[in-house]
Amino acid sequence: MTYLTLSGKVLSDSILEVAKEEVSSMKRKPGLAVVLVGDNPASVTYVDKKKKSAESVGMKFELVNLPKETSESELLSVVERLNNDPAIDGFIVQLPLPKQIDEKKVLLAIDSAKDVDGFHPVNMGRMLAGDESVLLPATPAGIIKMIEHFKIPVAGKHAVIVGRSNIVGKPIASLLLNRDATVTVCHSKTKDLAVYTRTADVLVVAVGKPKMITADMVKEGAYVIDVGTTKVEGKLTGDVDFESVIKKAHCSPVPGGVGLLTVSALISNTVKAAKSRG
Amino acid sequence: MTYLTLSGKVLSDSILEVAKEEVSSMKRKPGLAVVLVGDNPASVTYVDKKKKSAESVGMKFELVNLPKETSESELLSVVERLNNDPAIDGFIVQLPLPKQIDEKKVLLAIDSAKDVDGFHPVNMGRMLAGDESVLLPATPAGIIKMIEHFKIPVAGKHAVIVGRSNIVGKPIASLLLNRDATVTVCHSKTKDLAVYTRTADVLVVAVGKPKMITADMVKEGAYVIDVGTTKVEGKLTGDVDFESVIKKAHCSPVPGGVGLLTVSALISNTVKAAKSRG
Numbered sequence: 001m002t003y004l005t006l007s008g009k010v011l012s013d014s015i016l017e018v019a020k021e022e023v024s025s026m027k028r029k030p031g032l033a034v035v036l037v038g039d040n041p042a043s044v045t046y047v048d049k050k051k052k053s054a055e056s057v058g059m060k061f062e063l064v065n066l067p068k069e070t071s072e073s074e075l076l077s078v079v080e081r082l083n084n085d086p087a088i089d090g091f092i093v094q095l096p097l098p099k100q101i102d103e104k105k106v107l108l109a110i111d112s113a114k115d116v117d118g119f120h121p122v123n124m125g126r127m128l129a130g131d132e133s134v135l136l137p138a139t140p141a142g143i144i145k146m147i148e149h150f151k152i153p154v155a156g157k158h159a160v161i162v163g164r165s166n167i168v169g170k171p172i173a174s175l176l177l178n179r180d181a182t183v184t185v186c187h188s189k190t191k192d193l194a195v196y197t198r199t200a201d202v203l204v205v206a207v208g209k210p211k212m213i214t215a216d217m218v219k220e221g222a223y224v225i226d227v228g229t230t231k232v233e234g235k236l237t238g239d240v241d242f243e244s245v246i247k248k249a250h251c252s253p254v255p256g257g258v259g260l261l262t263v264s265a266l267i268s269n270t271v272k273a274a275k276s277r278g
Numbered sequence: 279m280t281y282l283t284l285s286g287k288v289l290s291d292s293i294l295e296v297a298k299e300e301v302s303s304m305k306r307k308p309g310l311a312v313v314l315v316g317d318n319p320a321s322v323t324y325v326d327k328k329k330k331s332a333e334s335v336g337m338k339f340e341l342v343n344l345p346k347e348t349s350e351s352e353l354l355s356v357v358e359r360l361n362n363d364p365a366i367d368g369f370i371v372q373l374p375l376p377k378q379i380d381e382k383k384v385l386l387a388i389d390s391a392k393d394v395d396g397f398h399p400v401n402m403g404r405m406l407a408g409d410e411s412v413l414l415p416a417t418p419a420g421i422i423k424m425i426e427h428f429k430i431p432v433a434g435k436h437a438v439i440v441g442r443s444n445i446v447g448k449p450i451a452s453l454l455l456n457r458d459a460t461v462t463v464c465h466s467k468t469k470d471l472a473v474y475t476r477t478a479d480v481l482v483v484a485v486g487k488p489k490m491i492t493a494d495m496v497k498e499g500a501y502v503i504d505v506g507t508t509k510v511e512g513k514l515t516g517d518v519d520f521e522s523v524i525k526k527a528h529c530s531p532v533p534g535g536v537g538l539l540t541v542s543a544l545i546s547n548t549v550k551a552a553k554s555r556g
Contacts, residue, residue, distance in 0.1 A: 104407075104409065120403070121399070121400045121401075121402075121403030121404045121406075121407065122399045122400045122403055123399075123403065124399075124402075124403035124406055124407065125398070125399030125400055125401065125402035125403030125404075125406065126399045126403075128399075128402055128403065128406050128444075128448055128452075129382075129399060129402065129444045129448075130444065131382065155467060156467050156468070156469050164455055166406075166407045166408070170406055170407075170452075170455070173463075174406075174448075177442055177448070177463055177465075180465075180467040182462065182463065182464050182465070182467075182468040182469075182474065183462065183463050184460065184461065184462040184463075185451075185455055185460065185461050185462075186460050187455075187458075187460070189433060189434050189458040189460075190434070190460040191434050191460075196460065
């Protein structure tokens with residue numbers, strides 16, 4: 001038996017294609033801004049991908065690059081300016097932020113209607129309550145698009161999430177619960193992780209420990225979605241040992257899997273924000 | 279072997295005792311208001327309990343009883359008035375609301391700093407993100423107080439929640455995850471519920487199906503917390519078959535368990551809201 005490689009490429013392209021069509025039909029081009037504090041190389045790479053995708057669909061893109069010594073109040077006044085800028089439909093503050101800045105305070109200051117990262121507490125809270133009309137966090141939204149694209153059954157199934165971050169683990173747990181999965185969240189304090197992962201029909205792994213999920217931890221025929229990305233000897237490596245797992249279960253690759261969907265979900269969110277502003 | 283009856287009585291009394299001391303040391307007495315639309319008998323009973331508890335600790339209590347035909351905009355203007363009333367530190371809009379009123383809209387309109395039910399999306403979202411400095415939803419907060427009082431181990435344990443309501447199931451899942459439990463949420467679409475409940479070290483049941491959890495569904499020595507309350511032949515009945523389960527596991531009774539803690543957690547929240555207003 002062979003199993004599906006849950007590739008993000010075709011899906012990501014089609015999401016961007018849809019966004020491009022929507023943008024071309026809009027009178028005013030949607031505007032996306034990214035605020036980058038400092039010059040962390042990984043962040044610079046991510047921001048560059050976002051810029052390219054935004055421009056490829058015909059959006060306006062603004063990069064606000066601030067020095068790494070920027071104070072919290074300086075950053076907050078930039079957020080305020082973007083909240084009030086009519087040309088900007090959505091913006092994100094690239095994380096992580098330097099130590100002198102309180103991340104929570106900054107996220108709370110972003111207008112929730114322009115929060116295309118979906119990290120504002122009011123958007124998270126409404127999502128938790130089952131209201132998905134809000135802007136959803138980009139990576140979990142990308143995972144849901146993957147689930148829909150590959151018609152992965154989730155209702156009544158056991159979905160196991162490994163990792164409980166605010167940006168992936170917790171929100172994807174909410175979204176899968178909204179779709180009638182029985183959901184288990186595991187993390188660094190979980191004892192006997194394999195006991196849980198082996199019962200998963202759908203396994204989502206978002207930890208950042210290269211190849212921590214091996215074939216013996218996975219049920220035959222399960223769907224395994226790998227969100228981890230760690231540079232190992234210069235190579236992007238997932239949390240799942242793809243080579244062994246793909247012989248036993250459907251599995252998303254790294255690179256070429258969920259990562260691609262995160263950026264396209266951000267672009268979709270910006271279109272959604274622009275449309276709801278009218 | 280005998281197992282603990284996880285009674286809410288002593289604990290609830292001691293929470294109210296603490297609140298009373300805090301109130302007596304405050305210059306201005308905290309004010310709690312309840313908005314009741316219509317005269318649903320169950321709601322009237324609940325509101326009455328809240329009034330008695332508030333007055334027993336020396337708080338001011340205001341009942342705003344509106345006719346069941348009240349329109350959404352009329353209710354929203356009452357919410358606005360309470361948001362701006364300096365004598366009111368916290369208020370709740372008793373649920374359920376009549377059909378002509380959009381519950382979501384009303385909850386969003388409540389000032390999150392006065393939201394002593396802890397249902398505002400911004401409070402839910404911050405709680406989900408691990409920030410428990412906000413006003414927490416009363417029943418889940420009561421369950422946490424019970425867990426602390428009886429020193430029920432949760433870190434590294436498997437907590438299984440049956441029921442995924444916005445007011446109990448989802449928030450208690452968040453709070454247990456914050457406390458390092460591995461958390462599974464089950465619900466009406468879960469297949470083979472007993473497979474999950476039998477692996478639970480801590481089992482929280484909040485469904486509203488009398489005696490649905492029987493002894494064969496529970497692991498020996500587990501902690502079972504029953505949030506269900508249904509009137510059966512005039513008698514308040516829980517979701518857990520207490521008589522059989524208590525021979526095998528620690529179990530909270532109904533009545534006399536979590537229900538008592540919900541009201542005292544509401545009172546605690548009002549003190550917290552008053553203190554943070556200063």
